[in-house]
Amino acid sequence: EAEVAQSPRYKITEKSQAVAFWCDPISGHATLYWYRQILGQGPELLVQFQDESVVDDSQLPKDRFSAERLKGVDSTLKIQPAELGDSAMYLCASSFSRDEQFFGPGTRLTVL
Amino acid sequence: AQKITQTQPGMFVQEKEAVTLDCTYDTSDQSYGLFWYKQPSSGEMIFLIYQGSYDEQNATEGRYSLNFQKARKSANLVISASQLGDSAMYFCAMKGTHLGAGSYQLTFGKGTKLSVIP
Numbered sequence: 109e110a111e112v113a114q115s116p117r118y119k120i121t122e123k124s125q126a127v128a129f130w131c132d133p134i135s136g137h138a139t140l141y142w143y144r145q146i147l148g149q150g151p152e153l154l155v156q157f158q159d160e161s162v163v164d165d166s167q168l169p170k171d172r173f174s175a176e177r178l179k180g181v182d183s184t185l186k187i188q189p190a191e192l193g194d195s196a197m198y199l200c201a202s203s204f205s206r207d208e209q210f211f212g213p214g215t216r217l218t219v220l
Numbered sequence: 221a222q223k224i225t226q227t228q229p230g231m232f233v234q235e236k237e238a239v240t241l242d243c244t245y246d247t248s249d250q251s252y253g254l255f256w257y258k259q260p261s262s263g264e265m266i267f268l269i270y271q272g273s274y275d276e277q278n279a280t281e282g283r284y285s286l287n288f289q290k291a292r293k294s295a296n297l298v299i300s301a302s303q304l305g306d307s308a309m310y311f312c313a314m315k316g317t318h319l320g321a322g323s324y325q326l327t328f329g330k331g332t333k334l335s336v337i338p
Contacts, residue, residue, distance in 0.1 A: 141326075148330070148331075149330055149331075150224075150311050150313070150328030150329050150330050150331055151265070151311075151328050152328070153325060153326065156325075164325065197263055199263075199265065201265070208255060208267045208270055209267075209326060210267070211257075211264055211265035211266075211267075212264070213262065213263055213264045214263040214264065216263065
C-alpha cells in the first residue's frame with residue numbers, strides 16, 4: 109500500500125542550528141501539505157503545494173522557515189535558526205484531488 | 221473563518237462498549253466536509269471517516285459512524301464495540317476554503333484522548 113514517507117522520524121537539535129525535514133508523497137498526488145502539531149494541539153497548516161507551486165504559505169514563519177518542492181514530487185521543510193518554540197511534530201500529507209489527505213509518520217523535533 | 225471544537229480532552233470506555241466523541245463546528249461555507257482522524261502514540265494521522273455537508277445519510281465505515289446533525293453543526297464520531305487498539309487521540313477536522321486544482325484547507329480541533337479499559 110502506498111504511503112507518505114518522512115525522514116528523519118526524530119530530530120534533536122540545539123537552538124540557533126539549522127534543521128531540515130524531507131517528505132515523499134504518495135505517487136501521483138499533486139497536492140502536498142506541511143503541518144506543525146504542538147503537543148496537546150491539533151495540526152496546523154504551515155504550507156501547501158500544488159505540484160511545484162506554493163498555494164498557501166500564510167501561516168509559515170518566513171523569517172526562519174522555508175519550504176520547497178522543486179520538481180513537484182518530494183519536498184523539504186527547513187528551519188534556520190531553530191528556536192525552543194519550534195519543538196513539535198512536523199507532519200506531511202498528500203492528496204490526489206478532493207479526497208482525504210494521507211499523512212506520513214511525522215518528524216518529532218526537539219530543540220534544546 | 222472555520223472553527224472546530226472538541227470539548228472532551230479525555231474519554232474512558234470499557235472494552236466492547238460503544239463511545240461517542242463530540243465535535244462541533246462553525247463555518248460560513250455552504251459546502252464543506254468533515255473528517256475524523258485517529259492518531260496513535262506513534263504519531264501518524266490515520267483517516268477514519270468522512271461526511272460531506274450535502275450527504276443525506278450519515279457516513280459509516282466498519283465500527284465507525286458519524287452522527288451528522290447539520291442544524292446543530294455537530295459531527296460526532298461513534299465507535300462501536302471498542303477495542304484496546306482504539307486507545308489513541310482522535311481529531312475532528314473540517315475541509316473548506318477550496319484553493320483550486322483539488323487542494324483545500326483542513327482545520328483541526330484540539331483532539332480527544334480515548335482510553336479503552338480492559
